[in-house]
Amino acid sequence: MSEKLLSCDQLNAQFLNIYQFICTPSDQLLHTDIKKKIYINGISARIYYCADCNFFENLPKSITQQDLKEAIERDIEQGNISSSSLHIQLNEQTRDACVIVTDKARKWVTKTHLNLHGKSILKKNGLICRLLLYPVPQTYNMQQIFNHEIFHGKVINYKHNDQTLTIELSDKKTFHECLKFGILKVNGDIFHIKTSSESTNSEDNEINAATWYKAEMLQYKPDIMQFVVTPEHIIFHYRWNARVWLDEFERSPTHSRDSKATKTDNIRHLLRMTVMLNTIAAIRKKSYILDGQEVKLNLNDKLxxxxxxxxxxxxxxxxxxxxxxxxxxxxxxxxxxxxxxxxxxxxxxxxxxxxxxxxxxxxxxxxxRKGDGAQEENLFRRSDxxxxxxxxxxxxxxxxxxxxxxxxxxxxxxxxxxxxx
Structure with a gap:
């Protein structure tokens, strides 16, 4: 008797490339040498059969995936565990991590916490369904949001800070639906929706490959105006890192002016667009951070x-x-x-x-506005x-x-x- 697929679901909205399959058991499946790797349309995927999955929340910025792997190996007294038995994925933006274990790493199932850098980090079976909505003015009636048909009766906690509203939901399905839509309309008002960790503070998050360059940036066309109309967009609150930006720019090949538009040329325009967005953010705040120090801008209000x-x-x-x-x-x-x-x-x-x-x-x-690279455009990006x-x-x-x-x-x-x- 062959096995039957009961469900196939994305594990969590923070880890979009991990799926959980649930099948009915069968003698054939139990006695078959399961393939550890498969290819779907040329993309490789690893299978963790009868695996256990758990999470860590709000990890310090200094902790890396390698730190987590080495700490788990120490806790279960197993060295050099292969990727076929242990998979760790760290969300750089929310600082949450997903850990999948099977075979030689299965001993990790018996542990309740992780010992790392002299601290005990609690292991969790699931992540809190926490969303961030913005921009939500301080004077806004929160009940209008909570009573929306998609949320009604499912908001168990909330925190309102500046113009961002963080809410915790009791229902995972609602959580995923909200992220799928990306926006919430309440009586004509439009709010953007993103995942949020408990300690999420976009001012502390760097603009890097994980938070922007290899992720959200690629979803847009090079044009600053789509962001300017939404002053509370997350890109205006990220912390600038010139070295990271330069590394990304140097990795994208150059093209002659008369060449046809290419993917790499589009990326360069997006990267320059990002510089302009950061310049706009600095002018709005009348300050920026350089080498860890705040630099105040003496802007002329009567230009x-x-x-x-x-x-x-x-x-x-x-x-x-x-x-x-x-x-x-x-x-x-x-x-x-x-x-x-x-x-x-x-x-x-x-x-x-x-x-x-x-x-x-x-x-x-x-x-x-579109990230062109001549002298005049360069001067605009570096000034007001x-x-x-x-x-x-x-x-x-x-x-x-x-x-x-x-x-x-x-x-x-x-x-x-x-x-x-």
């Missing part, structure tokens, strides 16, 4: 932008004949270096440099340039720039009701 063209007159004055040149000589140097670095060096040496930006003739910032020149961005800023056009009569005419400068 003034003046637009000049070939008709503009800078000053009303009489014609004068230049009889003496102001300087004896002019020195020209061509240096292969970052223009902003050179500008800063000159300024520190008591010069008064003028930086010429070879800009787009019709669109200030060029393709900076967009506050001055991107008029369409004004509705998403706390303070807007006053903009003027310098006329041929040397007058300042206010620029109003325009989409572009």
């Amino acid at each position: 003034k932008t003046i637009v000049y063209d070939h008709k503009s007159k800078l000053e009303q004055c009489d014609n004068k004949t230049l009889t003496k040149t102001p300087y004896e000589k002019t020195t020209v140097e061509v240096i292969q270096e970052d223009c902003l670095v050179i500008y800063e060096d000159l300024f520190k040496n008591n010069y008064h440099p003028l930086l010429l930006n070879m800009a787009n003739a019709t669109t200030p910032g060029g393709g900076y 340039y967009f506050r001055s020149l991107d008029i369409e961005f004004d509705e998403y800023q706390e303070q807007q720039s006053d903009r003027f056009y310098c006329t041929s009569e040397c007058q300042m005419k206010r620029i109003e009701n325009q989409k572009r400068i």
